[in-house]
Amino acid sequence: MTDLDPIGLFFGGMEKLGPGRDADTVQVLRSLPRERFDVVVDAGCGAGRQTLALAKALGCRIDAVDSHQPFLDSLGRRAAQAGAASLIHARCMDMKDIPAVFPDIDLLWSEGAAYNIGFANALVCWRPAVRAGGFVVVSELVWLQDDPPPMARAFFQACYPDMKPMAANIAIAGDAGYRVLGTHTLPREAWVEGYYAVLQPRAAALADHADASVRALAQEIAKEIEVFSACGGSYGYVFYVLERP
Numbered sequence: 001m002t003d004l005d006p007i008g009l010f011f012g013g014m015e016k017l018g019p020g021r022d023a024d025t026v027q028v029l030r031s032l033p034r035e036r037f038d039v040v041v042d043a044g045c046g047a048g049r050q051t052l053a054l055a056k057a058l059g060c061r062i063d064a065v066d067s068h069q070p071f072l073d074s075l076g077r078r079a080a081q082a083g084a085a086s087l088i089h090a091r092c093m094d095m096k097d098i099p100a101v102f103p104d105i106d107l108l109w110s111e112g113a114a115y116n117i118g119f120a121n122a123l124v125c126w127r128p129a130v131r132a133g134g135f136v137v138v139s140e141l142v143w144l145q146d147d148p149p150p151m152a153r154a155f156f157q158a159c160y161p162d163m164k165p166m167a168a169n170i171a172i173a174g175d176a177g178y179r180v181l182g183t184h185t186l187p188r189e190a191w192v193e194g195y196y197a198v199l200q201p202r203a204a205a206l207a208d209h210a211d212a213s214v215r216a217l218a219q220e221i222a223k224e225i226e227v228f229s230a231c232g233g234s235y236g237y238v239f240y241v242l243e244r245p
């Protein structure tokens with residue numbers, strides 16, 4: 001019996017589990033044509049960096065959904081430290097079940113997480129849960145260049161073959177029944193600060209770990225960061241700001 005937890009080894013204690021920054025979260029939030037929302041759900045919240053940013057900016061209850069309880073525990077601790085515990089309601093569940101649990105959402109937020117159930121599938125699945133005139137804000141990894149470098153193409157062909165050009169997702173959102181209000185591309189710093197800057201030394205320290213699965217994850221993370229350093233401009237995280245008519 002082992003208590004080895006590779007996810008905890010690499011991601012434990014991190015406030016963000018993917019690229020993102022509070023400044024970008026708030027900038028996108030402020031781009032919405034409404035300022036107050038009754039029901040706000042953060043899908044795939046992880047440790048909740050953006051959950052806390054949303055709670056602070058909106059001052060209202062946020063329902064934070066994730067399928068990994070240790071991340072929600074981390075969010076709970078950080079919400080208490082920030083004096084925002086009363087605003088954050090964490091729920092360990094699959095994001096595909098959101099319509100059954102939250103049928104009347106005003107704002108459904110999801111940063112770097114929708115891909116887990118497929119970007120297009122997530123938009124179709126969540127639409128019935130969003131009130132007419134409500135919003136879905138979802139960030140997704142996309143190609144920013146038509147002809148990305150072979151190194152980036154090969155890497156993502158192996159680990160995210162469904163990755164689309166930025167414009168293709170606009171068409172997907174339209175087909176799923178949303179009006180696209182805008183997009184926002186995360187800057188390079190949002191990948192590095194508090195994310196790759198934390199992961200890179202962890203991956204280096206775990207590269208020779210006794211457990212093969214830990215060594216493999218260390219290698220994968222190191223490769224991902226190498227690809228980003230060499231070809232980061234050819235792809236990126238894009239927020240799609242959508243309204244349900």
Ligand SMILES: C[S@@+](CC[C@H](N)C(=O)[O-])C[C@H]1O[C@@H](n2cnc3c(N)ncnc32)[C@H](O)[C@@H]1O
Binds near residue numbers: 016066096112
């Ligand atoms: C890359 S992390 C992003 C977390 C957070 N939004 C952030 O930017 O820091 C993706 C998150 O989605 C969660 N997740 C994966 N599949 C899920 C599912 N089917 N339902 C709910 N959460 C899921 C993971 O546990 C993880 O916390």
